[in-house]
């Protein structure tokens with residue numbers, strides 16, 4: 396494995412220092428929740444090794460989201476990131492071929508790269524509405540392809556896909572005998588209601604998700620993968636056991652509590668997201684130097700400075716961060732030019748979101764040539 400730090404992590408707000416940031420538009424979750432909000436008393440919790448697959452009640456709760464899924468199809472992992480790592484290192488070896496959409500959440504690209512896998516990128520295009528086209532994915536698959544990897548709703552664009560497209564991708568992977576990884580970390584935040592959990596559609600599909608983004612619980616590092624191919628789940632469990640044996644019983648107990656509060660909690664979360672989305676949409680409409688593909692899920696969008704605007708992009712980001720204490724996710728986090736930026740509209744308080752978006756507009760103008 397050839398590890399190197401990813402810019403999205405090395406330059407993340409928590410590494411840069413939360414205390415140096417006034418307007419944080421770089422987050423990809425809703426605002427972080429506290430233990431007190433969950434009302435969890437952990438005083439009696441025995442700090443033993445837990446179930447190697449993850450707390451059974453938690454896995455049952457996750458499996459109940461999709462018809463045909465059972466608790467033993469679910470493996471609890473150290474965040475969705477942990478699931479992505481286990482999947483890549485279990486399915487891929489040096490020289491193996493996989494198909495990945497780009498831009499993407501960086502780990503979906505970087506771990507296969509660290510393994511030395513041969514990556515066929517399917518590059519998404521602004522002018523095509525960032526669409527993940529099933530035909531383009533299918534055309535990239537060869538006889539040697541071991542894995543197709545997509546993220547939906549997508550990070551950084553916030554775009555979903557029609558259910559028919561997901562089913563077409565699943566069907567093609569099944570026909571070609573290729574595993575399909577669907578990173579569903581933003582699934583519950585789909586504006587028009589979520590797509591089916593991919594793992595429920597085919598034994599070839601592996602779904603990945605977590606509590607980090609929708610519930611603002613990245614600090615408990617609890618995610619999961621789901622797959623109906625039990626032999627594969629067993630191999631993934633072997634990988635997990637070699638990394639950590641089991642997950643944290645503290646984290647999993649908190650995660651179960653959060654899942655059980657979901658019905659009461661989620662409507663308020665979605666209302667907050669809708670508010671941030673509306674503010675951001677108004678900002679894009681009002682700024683003639685910015686354009687976007689309007690997202691339809693998640694809490695992030697990936698606008699760009701209009702190509703016809705002659706802007707010193709490095710200066711723009713310097714002014715934004717150094718002078719205005721405002722951070723966004725610059726395009727290079729996603730292997731795209733820095734004229735693109737990921738803006739997270741679900742995390743900041745509303746007044747800081749408004750101020751931060753205003754600062755983006757101001758920084759662009761200060762960087763005009």
Ligand SMILES: Cc1ncc(COP(=O)(O)O)c(C=O)c1O
Pocket residue numbers: 423473474475476477500546550578580581604605606607608613617618
């Ligand atoms: C699409 C996607 N997948 C996975 C992750 C990893 O999240 P976590 O490990 O906190 O669940 C992220 C985090 O930004 C993400 O955006």
